[in-house]
Amino acid sequence: MAAGTVAVAGLTAGCESRSAQSDPSDAPAPTPSVSPTGRYQAGITLPQPAQPNLLAVVADVGDAVAVGPLLVELGQTIGTLTSGTDARLLGLPPGDLTVTIGVGPRLVRMVDPSLPGAVDLPRFSREKIAPQARGGDLLIQICAGDALVIPIVAAALLDQAGDRIHERWRQSGRRGSNVPVGQGLTAPRNLLGFIDGIVGPHTPVEQQRHLWLAGPAPVAGGTLAVLRRMELDLPRFAKLSVADQEAVFGRHRATGVPLSGDTIVSDPDLGAKTPDGRYLVPADAHVRRANPNVVGVGLMLRRSYSTDEPSPGLLFMSFQNDIRTFTSTLTHMDDSDALMKFTTTTASGTFLILPGFDRQHPLGAQLFR
Numbered sequence: 496m497a498a499g500t501v502a503v504a505g506l507t508a509g510c511e512s513r514s515a516q517s518d519p520s521d522a523p524a525p526t527p528s529v530s531p532t533g534r535y536q537a538g539i540t541l542p543q544p545a546q547p548n549l550l551a552v553v554a555d556v557g558d559a560v561a562v563g564p565l566l567v568e569l570g571q572t573i574g575t576l577t578s579g580t581d582a583r584l585l586g587l588p589p590g591d592l593t594v595t596i597g598v599g600p601r602l603v604r605m606v607d608p609s610l611p612g613a614v615d616l617p618r619f620s621r622e623k624i625a626p627q628a629r630g631g632d633l634l635i636q637i638c639a640g641d642a643l644v645i646p647i648v649a650a651a652l653l654d655q656a657g658d659r660i661h662e663r664w665r666q667s668g669r670r671g672s673n674v675p676v677g678q679g680l681t682a683p684r685n686l687l688g689f690i691d692g693i694v695g696p697h698t699p700v701e702q703q704r705h706l707w708l709a710g711p712a713p714v715a716g717g718t719l720a721v722l723r724r725m726e727l728d729l730p731r732f733a734k735l736s737v738a739d740q741e742a743v744f745g746r747h748r749a750t751g752v753p754l755s756g757d758t759i760v761s762d763p764d765l766g767a768k769t770p771d772g773r774y775l776v777p778a779d780a781h782v783r784r785a786n787p788n789v790v791g792v793g794l795m796l797r798r799s800y801s802t803d804e805p806s807p808g809l810l811f812m813s814f815q816n817d818i819r820t821f822t823s824t825l826t827h828m829d830d831s832d833a834l835m836k837f838t839t840t841t842a843s844g845t846f847l848i849l850p851g852f853d854r855q856h857p858l859g860a861q862l863f864r
Contacts, residue, residue, distance in 0.1 A: 526590035526640050531570075531577045532853040534716050538595035538638050539796070539814055539848065540702065544681045546591055546638040549800050550645045550667045551722060551810065552653070553631035553844055554660040562602055563863035565659055566849070569596060569635075570858025572655045576648055583651035590641050592648060596858060597634035597720050597846030606862055611708055612719055612847025614818060620829050621839055628664045628842035634720065636812075642669075664842055666724050668800025668810040676751065677760050686801045686809060687732055687837075689744050690751035693759060694787070696794040705793040708816045708850075713862040716850030718814045721821045724842035726808040732837050743833040745780030753782060765789070777833070784832040785824055792820040809838075818845060 529537045556562060573594045575581035603613040615630060635652055637645050645667070653662070673681035674690050678697070685691040696705040703709075708717045732740065741747055745754055745763060755764035755775045763782050767775040776783050787794055795815040802808045813821055828835055852858040 525588065528577065528579075528589065529591050529593050531573050531594065533851045535707065535718075535851045536595045536848060537577075538593035538636055539718065540706075542591055542593070544673050544683075545670065545798060546593070546640045547670045548639055548642040548645055548667070549669075549810070550637045550649055550665060551812075552635040552637070552649060552665045553628075553663045553722070553842075554633045554635070554656075555663060556602065556632040556660050557658070560659045562598070562605075563859060565656060566596065566598075566859030566863060567857040568655055569652060570852050572652060573858070576651060581651060583647070583654065584644075585647060587641070587644055587647060589644060589648075590639060592637070592639045592641075592644055594648065594652065595634075595636040595638075595848060597636070597848040598859070598862075599630060599632045599634070599844065599846050601630075602632050603847050603862075606713070610711070610847075611714055611816070611818070612717075612845070614845075616721065616818075616843055616845045617822060619825055619840070621835055622843070623839055623841055624843055625841075628724070629844065631663050631844045631846075633660055634722065634844070634846040634848075636720075666802060666810050666842065667804075668802045670798075670800055674751070677758065680760075682751075683799075685799055686727055686729065686807060687740070687744075688748055689740075689746060690759070691799045692797045693751060694794065695796045701794060702796075705820070706796055706814055706816055714847060714850065718816055718848045719818050719821075720846045720848050721811075721813045721815075721818075722842070722844045722846070723811040723840050724802070724808065725811060726806050726839045726841055728837045728839075729807050742777050742780060743837075745776045745782035754780070762788070779831055779833040781828075781832055781834040784828045787820075787824070790824050790827045792823050793817060795820050795824070805841075808841075814848065821845075 529542050531537050577589050577592050579589050600613050600615045603610050637648050639645050671683035673683055676682050676693055682690050682692045696702045706718055708714045751759040753763035755767040763776050765776055795813040798812045800810040802810050849859050
């Protein structure tokens with residue numbers, strides 16, 4: 496026991512004896528890589544669960560720039576970065592790195608104003624968005640398990656693009672610990688302490704119906720992304736009782752189960768009432784106001800990242816194959832969702848996430864010939 500005590504003391508003091516040195520066989524297994532090629536771009540449904548770290552970079556493309564060659568180069572660079580063969584990684588293993596590229600409405604309209612993704616987002620209430628933080632031509636979404644990889648990858652991609660693009664804004668974020676929600680799925684907690692992203696198109700059938708664009712050919716295999724950065728009034732929310740916080744969301748904070756009961760993945764029973772006639776899920780609860788059945792729209796794949804700069808908040812992302820899924824939902828929430836009282840949106844944009852690519856079909860080649 497004395498020897499063991501000495502060994503532990505040595506380790507805690509920063510000194511390690513030869514006998515206490517770690518065995519290389521005990522090192523954690525390398526993080527599996529995620530292929531950047533295929534029918535769909537990585538970073539949306541793959542990997543599962545999503546990596547904990549994200550950086551979103553929104554930029555404009557110069558008016559005289561040929562968009563097609565720019566996207567082809569970015570696709571090639573994504574290939575070298577995710578394979579670990581790009582010297583600009585500075586020797587870091589890419590791990591589960593994914594890079595996802597989207598183009599904004601202005602670029603889509605240049606090709607065909609009737610295509611999905613050609614319409615800008617309308618303005619909503621509770622927005623304080625500077626002109627520089629609204630819209631944009633290009634979205635570069637970088638996700639990874641290793642937070643150190645992300646700024647290095649961003650620097651490499653922006654170096655590749657050079658002066659052909661001009662950065663508008665960027666936002667990094669982190670996902671909370673994953674909580675099992677059943678059926679092999681997990682969801683993280685957000686900064687307000689609630690499990691986030693429970694409802695969505697999780698099965699392949701649901702994804703074909705609600706997530707992926709089926710046509711026309713230049714956009715088939717893509718999807719539409721909405722990006723919204725929000726400040727959260729954490730001090731005011733924290734002053735609420737747990738019961739009042741749960742009334743805002745319409746779910747129990749600890750378990751994620753709807754206030755109407757059953758399981759975390761159950762649809763809330765919006766008609767359920769207490770013996771004295773009050774709705775178990777309040778009329779202004781988030782799960783009621785944003786419920787796709789109530790709004791009359793499809794499912795959106797929601798992904799939220801907690802932020803601490805420029806202020807504590809949330810980087811909200813949703814993916815859907817019809818922009819009305821998002822706009823109708825937010826319109827329904829805008830003046831009557833209890834959660835909206837604690838949010839202020841400071842950046843916003845929508846992007847056509849390009850279809851997947853490979854060596855024979857470069858990134859963006861079908862759309863920007």
